[in-house]
Amino acid sequence: MIASIGLILLCQLAGEVIARGLGLPLPSPVLGLLLLFVLLVARDYIKPLARGPLGNGGVEEASKGMLAHLSLLFVPAGVGVIQQLDMITAHGVAIMLVLAGSVLITLVVTVVTFVVVARLLSMWVPR
Amino acid sequence: MNADPFSLWVYLSQTPLLWLTVTLLVYAATDAVSQATGRNPLVNPVLHAMWIIGVFLWATGTSYTTYFGGAQFVHFLLGPATVALAVPLYENRKLVLAAILPMALALVVGCVTAIVSVVWLAQLAGLPETVVLSLAPKSVTAGVAMGISESLRGDPSLTAVAVILTGILGAIIVSPLMNRLGIRDYRARGFAVGLASHGIGTARAFQVDAIAGVFAGIAMSLNALITALLVPVLVTLLVR
Helix, strand or coil, X not given: CHHHHHHXXXXXXHHHHHHHHHXXXXXXXXXXXXXXXXXXXXXXXXXXHCCHHHCCCHHHHHXXXXXXXXXXXXXXHHHHHHHCHHHHCCCHHHHHHHHHHXXXXXXXXXXXXXXXXXXXXXXXXXX | CCCCHHHHHHHHCCCHHHHHHHHHHHHHHHHHHHHHCCCCCCCCHHHHHHHHHHHHHHHHCCXXXXXXXXXXXXXXCHHHHHHHCHHHHHXXXXXXXXXXXHHHHHHHHHHHHHHHHHHHHHHHCCCCHHXXXXXXXXXXXXXXXXXXXXXXXXXXXXXXXXXXXXXXXXXXXXXXXXXXXXXCCHHHHHHHHHHHHHHHHHHHHHHHCHHHHHHHHHHHHHHHHHHHHHHHHHHHHHCC
C-alpha cells in the first residue's frame, strides 16, 4: 500500500524533474502517467521488475482506490468558485451560456468524429 | 472541557482538521445521494458539495484561504490520481490501441472545436477581451489551463472558475445528450466527455462505465498536451 503510493508519487516527481529540467510545457502528472504506463508494460517483458508495488497488483489496487473517488478531489477547487462568484457577477450569465454552448458543441463534434472514423475503419478492415 | 464554546470554535475553525473533515463528510453525503438516485447527472456530487461547503463557509465567516488549509490535502491528490490513470490505460491497452485512429482524429477535431467555439461564442456575447482570453483554455485541467491563461495575459483565477464550471456542465450534459444522439459506443462517449470536461468529466465517465472512464482519462491527458500547444496559435488568429 505505502510502496504503491510511493511509486505513484515517484512517477509524478520524475515527471516534474523532466518537465522542469528540459523546460517542457507539459504537466508533470501527465508525464508521470506515461512513466507508470511504461513501467507496467516493461514489467511484462522484464521479469525482475515484477516485485514490490509492481509485483502482486499493489499499484493497481492503490490506483483504482484513488480513481474511485476522483470526484472528491475536485471539491476543494470547486469551493473556490463559490468564493469568486462576485468577480464573475458582472458577466455571470453570459459566461455560463458561452461555456454551456461550447461544451455542448465540443461533446457533439468529438463524439461524432470518433464514431464516424471508427465505423469507416470497421468497413475497411473486415473482422 | 473549555468553559467558553466560542473560543473552542475560534480555535477549531482555524485548524486543517475541521475543514478536511467537513470536505470528506459533505462529499460522502452528496456521493451517497448521487448513488441513491442511480447517478442522476443533476445530482453531481462535486456541484452539490461545492455549494453546501460554500454556504457553510459563508455562514461561519470562514475565508477560502482558511478552508483550503485543510482541503489542500485532498486537492494535492489530483496529481497522483492523474498518474494513476496509467493503470486502467494499461489494463485496456488492446482496446485503446484498436481505437488509436478514431482517438487521434477526435482529439484534434475536438480540441480545436473546444477552443474556437468558446472564443467565438464569447465574442458573440460581447464579452471583454480579457474574459475571452481567460475562457479559451477552459476544457483542460485547472493547473494547465491557468498556466495557458497567464501566458495569454488572461485572468488565471477567472480561468479556474471557467474550468470548474466547464467540468460540471459537461458531467451533467453528457449522459442525456449521448442518449438522445443514440450513441452507445462507450469508448466514444468517454472520450468526448474527457476531452470537453477534463477530470470532472472523467470522474463522471468512471461512474457510468469503466471503459468510458479509461477513454475519458486518455482524452483528458492528451487534450492537456495539445491544448497547451494550440491555444496560443488559435487565439492569435481569432482574437483581433
